[in-house]
Structures are given as structure tokens and as C-alpha cells.
Amino acid sequence: MARPIMIQGTMSNVGKSVLAGGLCRVLRQDGVKAAPFKSQNMALNSYITRDGLEMGRAQVMQAEAAGIEPDVCMNPILLKPTNDTGSQVIVNGRPEGVMSAVEYYRRKKEFVPAVMEAYARLASRYDVIVIEGAGSPAEINLKQDDIVNMGMAEMADAPVLLAGDIDRGGVFAQITGTVMLLEEEERRRIKGTIINKFRGDVSILKPGLSMLEERTGIPVLGVVPYFYLDIDEEDSLTERFRRKKNAGLVDIAVVRLPRISNFTDFAPLESLEEVSVRYITSPDQFGSPDAVLIPGSKNTIRDLLWMRQNGMEAKVLQFADRGGVVFGICGGYQMLGQEISDPDGTEQRGTVAGMGLLPVRTVFQQEKRRTRVEGNFLVLEGALKELSGAPFAGYEIHMGKSTLAEGGRALASISEETVQSGIPGDLIPGDGIPVDGVPVEGSTGRAHPDGACRGNVYGCYVHGIFDAPEAAGGFLSALLKKKGCGPSEIRARDWKSYKEEQYDRLADIIRQNVDMDAVYRIIEKGNDAPCIL
Known part of the structure; x- marks a missing residue:
């Protein structure tokens, strides 16, 4: 032993x-x-292992430092707060349900x-x-x-x-x-x-x-x-939210949601000296960014209402109306859609209108989708057309099923690395995209469309989508080109080697x-x- x-x-x-x-x-x-x-562990920044199980990000970082594959045995209990008094309890990588603090401590043994x-x-x-x-x-x-x-x-x-x-x-x-x-x-x-x-x-x-x-x-x-x-950090006390950085060639504003999760999605962009990544919590911090990123959330409806009440949503809508680039991941993707419904109270019971920037409707379900994915961006329009065809790899972890409206454009083609029980991926065809086992050029395995895009607004469920240098590089090159700079002025790192x-x-x-x-x-x-x- x-x-x-x-x-x-x-x-x-x-x-x-x-x-x-x-x-x-x-x-x-x-x-x-x-x-x-x-x-x-108590954290909202989690990770999906190759066998489709969920664990805290800190133990993933430590496993990488040790030179070994992350294993859910390294973090058998993960608590993901949904509000001030309750958390989703995940045991050996699988959700056991939402418990109040009192109930969890009573059952801890x-x-x-x-x-x-x-x-x-x-x-x-x-x-x-x-x-x-x-x-x-x-x-x-x-x-x-x-x-x-x-x-x-x-x-x-x-x-x-x-x-x-x-x-x-x-x-x-x-x-x-x-x-x-x-x-x-x-x-x-x-x-x-x-x-x-x-x-x-x-x-x-x-x-x-x-x-x-x-x-x-x-x-x-x-x-x-x-x-x-x-x-990588996993704690909401992370210093990256407060860190000041000199203005770079590209200015990116990340909406710091009250229940922000998986903020390490943006670490590859933050690591570049030419890129300024700012975490903003109020409209007066908005400024004039080159792109706005909306991250994941453990309570999508509540965080969307927070944006609506404090004026942040209005700023994002005005920015998008002027042709600004907006990119949402997971909960942020759901917020950009037409409607979010949570009939069973999985996170926050009720139905609210989304921002209306993407042709997507989301319904929350009790089963959680947990899977590693790889894929390619499809042929994109708008400012991020430089990303067309770029490969990426990451993971999905969510309890919402998003449906792309008839005629809507998907963002990417993905294939799952792991097979697990849970919500299936978005299998709604759009613009003749092959689905359900029909290979999509440039992808492997059973490919299907994922995410959505319209104009300069984009969204998907894939965490870690910017880890691949092709994805981060294409994203930054497109932003540079949009503002009249040479796309080669920033070179994305090989994130794995850098870590x-x-x-x-x-x-x-x-x-x-x-x-x-x-x-x-x-x-x-x-x-x-x-x-x-």
C-alpha cells in the first residue's frame, strides 16, 4: 500500500x-x-474523466503534475453549490441529487x-x-x-x-x-x-x-x-478574477456570473501577454471589448436574471447589436438562446426568456450529460469564420438539452470519446448537417452537430474548447482581423506543453x-x- x-x-x-x-x-x-x-471537495470548476465521471479540477491539476491520468478515485465526493444552503452531491463521479447543508452533514457518514x-x-x-x-x-x-x-x-x-x-x-x-x-x-x-x-x-x-x-x-x-x-484553479476565491493586466492587442471581457463554473475554459487566452482577459461584474466595467465571453453557471436561470437585473444583459445585447463578438459556453450558451425551462426544479424551477441571440431553446432534465468530446468547427459565418474547420477537444457537463430551431446553424461537429448514460448530444439537424453515426468530414466516430451560431454570436457546450492552439489561435486571429490588425500578431500556445x-x-x-x-x-x-x- x-x-x-x-x-x-x-x-x-x-x-x-x-x-x-x-x-x-x-x-x-x-x-x-x-x-x-x-x-x-466543494467547487463549481469540475472536469469529466475519460470514463465519463465528474471530479474536481484541483485533483486534475495535481494528477497532471504527477504525470498520470485523472481518475475519479482522486476525488470521490464533489459538492457543487446550487445556492447559499444547498449543493449537488456527486459521489464517485455520479450525481446523487441536491442536498441542503443540514441533510448532507446528517448523511456524511x-x-x-x-x-x-x-x-x-x-x-x-x-x-x-x-x-x-x-x-x-x-x-x-x-x-x-x-x-x-x-x-x-x-x-x-x-x-x-x-x-x-x-x-x-x-x-x-x-x-x-x-x-x-x-x-x-x-x-x-x-x-x-x-x-x-x-x-x-x-x-x-x-x-x-x-x-x-x-x-x-x-x-x-x-x-x-x-x-x-x-x-488551473477551481475556487471562486481565485485571484485571477481580481488580477489587473496591461491592455493587450485583444481585449476580452468575461462576465463573472455569481455562480460561475469552469472559468478555466479561458486560461489559454489569459496566458498570452498580448491578450487582456477581464472578469466583469457590472455594466460600468464593460468598456469596449473585442469579444464578450459568457461562461458556465451552476444556476443558469438565476445567473441570467442577475444579468438582467443589474444591466449586464442590456450591455451584451447592445454590444451584439453593434456587431460585437459574443461567445457562450455551457450555461452561457443556454442564456444566449430564446428560452430556458426547468420544469422539475433541477436548478431553478420555472421558465424564462433567454437573450434571444441564438435560435436555441433549452429544457433542463434530471439526468446529467457527462462526456469527453472532440470535433471541428463547421463552416462559420460572421467574424469568427477564421475558425471554420479548426479542431478542438474538451468535455461536456450539463443537465440541459438544447434544441436548435429549424434552419438554425450549428457551431461544430463533435464525436464522443466516452459512452455514458445521460442526456444525448444535440441531434437536431440544421442546414443538411449529417447526424447520428454519419461521419462528418474531419471528425471521427459517431458525429453530430453541437452548439449554434448567428451573425457574430456563437455558443456551445464544450468546456476546454480553447485548449487546442488551432481553436485559440483561430479565435484570436479573427478578433485581430476584425479590428484591422494582422492575424499573425498573436500566436497561441500549445496549452498542454505550456502547462x-x-x-x-x-x-x-x-x-x-x-x-x-x-x-x-x-x-x-x-x-x-x-x-x-
Whole structure:
């Protein structure tokens, strides 16, 4: 069985996911077969595995850093908030239904067998399991029946590294207070602490580190500097929403919906210095973008009504009326249509008019479509005709079925990489497009049309559609051409190779700032490892 090591944090957003990803990369570079694990994750930014199962994006990032295929065993429970008090509960990649927080906590023990079965499957195949906690282990109102922090550490018999965030201040109180609120047996599991997101000269910090070790009896194993790398995030607290970037050749506005999901769809565009990607929440931030992107949402109707009430929808409609490029993905695609209906209350019971920019009507159903796809853009009109024929690959994850109106134009031809039970793809033919098993030129497998386009407005269900350099490059070239610039002024990256470079840089940062010799001793000896000051 694999040896475990666990990274817990003093609170949310201290950098646990990135530190775990960095440790996975270091282990891979050192020839150790490692896999990530997080028993319970709460996130709207999810991913579909090759076998059609849903998991949190952070464990996908960590699996990529470890050089292995993402597996739903790495995240057996995923909570996707639908409102302030309830979440869709996904167990082993499949939805179990929507539960209130009270109901989930009452039933949490029922999920322990699923958690431990997933962990055992991973532990039988790898040398080291890098476990990530959630929030803080010192939430004393939630400690009973905990399955993600010290409760998980006990079930896996894992030694713990405790990380604190110095950037937001109070890191010594964070770490000391967390340790004080733990039971003695839990404190003994903590073999080292890490101070994360430090800016400045470490020598100034050293007296505080000595006092911290004296107070807690636990060694400080590293001070990790504040850094920025293009690494996928899944949390709504992500700094990318607040990051300011100098104006580039292309200005893209992304509507930051209250329940935004899968915002990493735009990471390949954000990574380019010549491209400015702005996340906007109010009409006065709209500006004069070259394109507006509307992302996915965990509550499409409610987020559309939010846009309608705060004036953002009117801005998008005015922009489209002037010939501006609008592109919606998943929930954003649904919003651009004529109507959205949710008769069973899958997300938000009722029927509302869409923005009316695409000839599409959406009806929500209880079954969720979960599949990996690949395909090509069809022959497009409007500003994005440069994208015609470009290949892409990604995944679909939604509970709405969208129907293209008679005579409507589809955006792309796709074929499914995985076969799974769920809502079938859009199989409504438009403009003579072959469907249901009839090959479409340039695609493989059983191809069918997907998405819709009209004028300069486009939409589809495919997450990750800009990951392929042909798709991102064609999109940006079209925007440059529309504004009278040479289409070759921006060159899209090979996103996969670029991410590999980022993971290697992350490993370098971990090696330079964390005592990896001590970490290896802790992995080797587990909870028998002494706290050496």
C-alpha cells in the first residue's frame, strides 16, 4: 500500500491545492509514483474523466503534475453549490441529487465507505498518496464526523503538513490557533508547518519562525514565496478574477456570473501577454471589448436574471447589436438562446426568456450529460469564420438539452470519446448537417452537430474548447482581423506543453523553499516520524 502525506491549511485559499500539486511534481521528477487525493471537495470548476465521471479540477491539476491520468478515485465526493444552503452531491463521479447543508452533514457518514474504497484503489497502484484537506481542521463546529481533514488523516493514518497564508496577515496566529484547537492526538499528526505566499526578505521573518516553533513544538519546514503560475484553479476565491493586466492587442471581457463554473475554459487566452482577459461584474466595467465571453453557471436561470437585473444583459445585447463578438459556453450558451425551462426544479424551477441571440431553446432534465468530446468547427459565418474547420477537444457537463430551431446553424461537429448514460448530444439537424453515426468530414466516430451560431454570436457546450492552439489561435486571429490588425500578431500556445513547463517551475519553487529531505523522512516514517526542531 502507498505511503500517505497530507497537506492541511489554516483556512480556505491558503494554497493547499498548489502545494499538493507541487509536491506531486517533485515526486514525479524523483521517480516516485504519486497520486493526489481529496475525499470531499466543494467547487463549481469540475472536469469529466475519460470514463465519463465528474471530479474536481484541483485533483486534475495535481494528477497532471504527477504525470498520470485523472481518475475519479482522486476525488470521490464533489459538492457543487446550487445556492447559499444547498449543493449537488456527486459521489464517485455520479450525481446523487441536491442536498441542503443540514441533510448532507446528517448523511456524511454514509459516504465514508465510498471514500475509503476510492482511497484503497489508489493506494494499491501508487507509491505515495498526496492528500489535500479542505478549509481548516480547526472548525470546531464541523469536527464531528469529519471526513476531509483530521478525520481523513486518521482513516489513512497520514502525517500532516500544516500550511498558513502570510499574505493576508496573521499567519502566526493562524498556525498557533489551529494547533491549539486540535486534540492532542491530532496535534501529534502534524509533522511540520509551511508558511505560504511570503513577500519580502526571509531573514526578517526568522525570529517569528523561531517563536512559532517554540509555541507549537512543530518545525517550520518551509517559507514559500508569493508567485504566480498559469495553473488551473477551481475556487471562486481565485485571484485571477481580481488580477489587473496591461491592455493587450485583444481585449476580452468575461462576465463573472455569481455562480460561475469552469472559468478555466479561458486560461489559454489569459496566458498570452498580448491578450487582456477581464472578469466583469457590472455594466460600468464593460468598456469596449473585442469579444464578450459568457461562461458556465451552476444556476443558469438565476445567473441570467442577475444579468438582467443589474444591466449586464442590456450591455451584451447592445454590444451584439453593434456587431460585437459574443461567445457562450455551457450555461452561457443556454442564456444566449430564446428560452430556458426547468420544469422539475433541477436548478431553478420555472421558465424564462433567454437573450434571444441564438435560435436555441433549452429544457433542463434530471439526468446529467457527462462526456469527453472532440470535433471541428463547421463552416462559420460572421467574424469568427477564421475558425471554420479548426479542431478542438474538451468535455461536456450539463443537465440541459438544447434544441436548435429549424434552419438554425450549428457551431461544430463533435464525436464522443466516452459512452455514458445521460442526456444525448444535440441531434437536431440544421442546414443538411449529417447526424447520428454519419461521419462528418474531419471528425471521427459517431458525429453530430453541437452548439449554434448567428451573425457574430456563437455558443456551445464544450468546456476546454480553447485548449487546442488551432481553436485559440483561430479565435484570436479573427478578433485581430476584425479590428484591422494582422492575424499573425498573436500566436497561441500549445496549452498542454505550456502547462508542463508551469508544473516544472512549481517543482523548482518547492525544492528551493521547502525542506524536501524532511518531507521524504516524514513520508518514509509516517506518523512515527519525530518532530525535530
